[in-house]
Amino acid sequence: MDGTVWGDIIGIRPLRPTDAATLRRMLADPEVANLLYEELGGEVPSTLLLATGILANRLARRPDFGIVERYGRLIGSVRLWRLSACNRSAMLTIYIGAKDQWGRGRGTDALRLALRHAFGSMGLNRVELHVFAFNTRAIRSYEKVGFRHEGARREALVRHGRHYDVLVMGILRDEFFAREVERASNTAKETKA
Numbered sequence: 001m002d003g004t005v006w007g008d009i010i011g012i013r014p015l016r017p018t019d020a021a022t023l024r025r026m027l028a029d030p031e032v033a034n035l036l037y038e039e040l041g042g043e044v045p046s047t048l049l050l051a052t053g054i055l056a057n058r059l060a061r062r063p064d065f066g067i068v069e070r071y072g073r074l075i076g077s078v079r080l081w082r083l084s085a086c087n088r089s090a091m092l093t094i095y096i097g098a099k100d101q102w103g104r105g106r107g108t109d110a111l112r113l114a115l116r117h118a119f120g121s122m123g124l125n126r127v128e129l130h131v132f133a134f135n136t137r138a139i140r141s142y143e144k145v146g147f148r149h150e151g152a153r154r155e156a157l158v159r160h161g162r163h164y165d166v167l168v169m170g171i172l173r174d175e176f177f178a179r180e181v182e183r184a185s186n187t188a189k190e191t192k193a
Ligand SMILES: CC(C)(COP(=O)(O)OP(=O)(O)OC[C@H]1O[C@@H](n2cnc3c(N)ncnc32)[C@H](O)[C@@H]1OP(=O)(O)O)[C@@H](O)C(=O)NCCC(=O)NCCS
Pocket: 032, 035, 036, 076, 094, 095, 096, 097, 101, 102, 103, 104, 105, 106, 107, 108, 109, 130, 131, 132, 135, 136, 137, 138, 140, 141, 144
């Protein structure tokens, strides 16, 4: 058993130090990095080109999740970070580095699994994320699992000489589980029909 929890399409499992090289390759892709990092200006920053060993050490200390296909290929990562025990909150970051897998439901599936973990076994009450206003695919995916728009850090980002807002989105435990119940009941109705 490697600790994989399965969703409808993909699974998530704790990352292992041996995954570091694959992740580093994904994060070094300018198209991916452009959607993830504020301090970038369209270039891959030198911090992304960390020695694989450094990233491997980080993963060994804090098990982030890898997103895996049924046959085991690692296609991305979802992680909960800036954990606050007293506020029962965390930030979430997700990416699928295998670009041929974008827009095929994998991200939404991984988000649901990560939120089940956050609000279930981790006992959190709130998960927050930041997303660039032009990243409409990501925003749609976040809305689908129940993240709400909470505000914007206006013109916090510059890309190719233009300013963009960075949107703040959040979801609470009760909102997530209410959606999960609704989703299960819709699936049950569809199965009966
Ligand atoms: C963001 C990300 C995790 C979403 O995962 P995904 O598997 O691609 O997304 P999904 O297929 O689950 O859902 C995407 C939704 O947006 C829609 N969509 C796809 N492309 C779109 C686009 N260009 N504009 C708007 N909506 C789009 C899809 O139709 C789908 O909605 P629907 O099911 O209602 O039709 C993934 O695209 C990714 O890793 N992108 C690169 C890194 C990134 O942007 N990370 C997030 C940083 S905040």
